[in-house]
Amino acid sequence: MEVIRLDNISLWRRTxxxxxxxxxxxxxSVIEGKYRQxxxxxxxxxxxxxxEKGEKIGIIGANGSGKSTLLKIISGILQPxxxxxxxxxxxxxxxxxxxxxxxxxxxxxxxLLYGILLGFSRVEMKERAQSILEFAELQDYTLVxxxxxxxxxxxxxxxxxxxxxxxxxxxxxxxxxxGDESFKNKCKQRIDNFWNGQTTVLVVSHSMEFVKESCKQxxxxxxxxxxxxxxxxxxxxxxxxxxxxx
Numbered sequence: 582m583e584v585i586r587l588d589n590i591s592l593w594r595r596t597x598x599x600x601x602x603x604x605x606x607x608x609x610s611v612i613e614g615k616y617r618q619x620x621x622x623x624x625x626x627x628x629x630x631x632x633e634k635g636e637k638i639g640i641i642g643a644n645g646s647g648k649s650t651l652l653k654i655i656s657g658i659l660q661p662x663x664x665x666x667x668x669x670x671x672x673x674x675x676x677x678x679x680x681x682x683x684x685x686x687x688x689x690x691x692x693l694l695y696g697i698l699l700g701f702s703r704v705e706m707k708e709r710a711q712s713i714l715e716f717a718e719l720q721d722y723t724l725v726x727x728x729x730x731x732x733x734x735x736x737x738x739x740x741x742x743x744x745x746x747x748x749x750x751x752x753x754x755x756x757x758x759x760g761d762e763s764f765k766n767k768c769k770q771r772i773d774n775f776w777n778g779q780t781t782v783l784v785v786s787h788s789m790e791f792v793k794e795s796c797k798q799x800x801x802x803x804x805x806x807x808x809x810x811x812x813x814x815x816x817x818x819x820x821x822x823x824x825x826x827x
Contacts, residue, residue, distance in 0.1 A: 583669070584750060584781050585632035585655060590664035592625040592650060592805075624650050625661070626805040634670075634749075637782045639796035639813060641789070641820055646802040648785045652676055652752050655783065670749030670781070671700055675740060682735065684728035688719055691727050695742050709745055716767065717741035737764060744771050751775050753784040789817045 625647050632638060640648050653659040654666060656674035681698065682691045692713055696706030714720045717737040719730075727735060744751075753772070775782055776795065786792050792799055792813055799816035801809040809819045 582634040583631055584634045585630065585669075585783075586665075586667040587628050587630040587654070588665045588667075590625055590628040590630075590654060590661045590666065591623065592654065592659065593621045593662045594624050594650075624805050625654065628664070628805075628807060630800070630807070630810075632781060632783070634781055635779045636798060637776060637796050638784070639792035639799040639816075640783060640785045640802060641787075641792060641799060641816065642802035642808075643824075647805040648802055649676060649754055651802065652754055652783060652785060656752050668750065671746075672750045672752060673699065673743040673746060673748035674752040675743050676752060676754040682727045682739070685726055687724045687726055688714070688730070688738065689723045691738070692742060695739075696746065699743075699746060699748075701746060713738075713741045713745050716745065716771075718764070740768060744768075744775075748780065750781045750783070753782065753786075755785060755787065789821065793817050 628651065640651065642648050650659065652674065653676060654661055655668065656672055656676065657666075657668070658674065658676070681695060683694065686694070689710060692710050693703055693706045696709065697703060701709075714723060717734070717740070719734060719738060722730065722734070727738075730738070751772075784792075784796065796813045798811065799809075799813040800807055801816050801820045803823075808823075809816050
């Protein structure tokens with residue numbers, strides 16, 4: 582059964598130059614006759630992709646090739662400039678762990694809020710809260726505002742919530758780098774459970790060994806386009822060969 586479909590997806594994003602423009606600079610440049618439209622960059626270019634239920638797909642490519650952006654499009658964090666995205670099922674995006682937290686409210690309130698944003702009821706998230714806190718090793722921080730946590734604690738909390746809910750689709754972006762070795766092992770064991778089940782998994786990784794061992798299909802992204810999509814060993818070999826030739 583088809584769970585993800587991208588049809589002709591393209592995304593233009595503003596460059597840092599455009600972000601740096603403020604009103605004063607813009608007015609002065611217009612008055613002086615020096616104004617020019619700040620540049621935009623094509624981040625994804627005509628992406629077409631179909632993912633079936635239960636597939637485990639790796640995404641590889643150089644930094645800046647559009648890997649994380651593609652995951653954000655699928656997760657609904659970003660909207661494409663052109664094209665359509667269709668997703669069937671509940672998504673847990675582990676992309677920027679803790680990015681959606683409110684720093685001013687407590688850990689417990691953030692657990693409830695995060696879960697509600699993912700489509701769960703307040704009652705259900707209250708029932709899940711203790712197991713989430715235990716996994717994240719934050720039982721003593723229940724009432725502490727998130728701004729009082731270290732970045733590592735925030736990442737652990739985000740991982741614990743997103744993986745506790747058993748989503749239909751799991752989106753992973755190099756999340757196994759979270760925390761110390763003990764916590765990394767806990768993360769790996771939990772992710773292994775998804776791998777062995779019917780959850781659909783899309784994972785960005787720079788570890789070619791992990792991708793070849795864990796994914797049947799792999800997408801190689803290059804400058805915003807799909808350069809290769811097929812069996813993991815073939816995709817990794819094509820990518821490595823391209824790097825060696827540079």
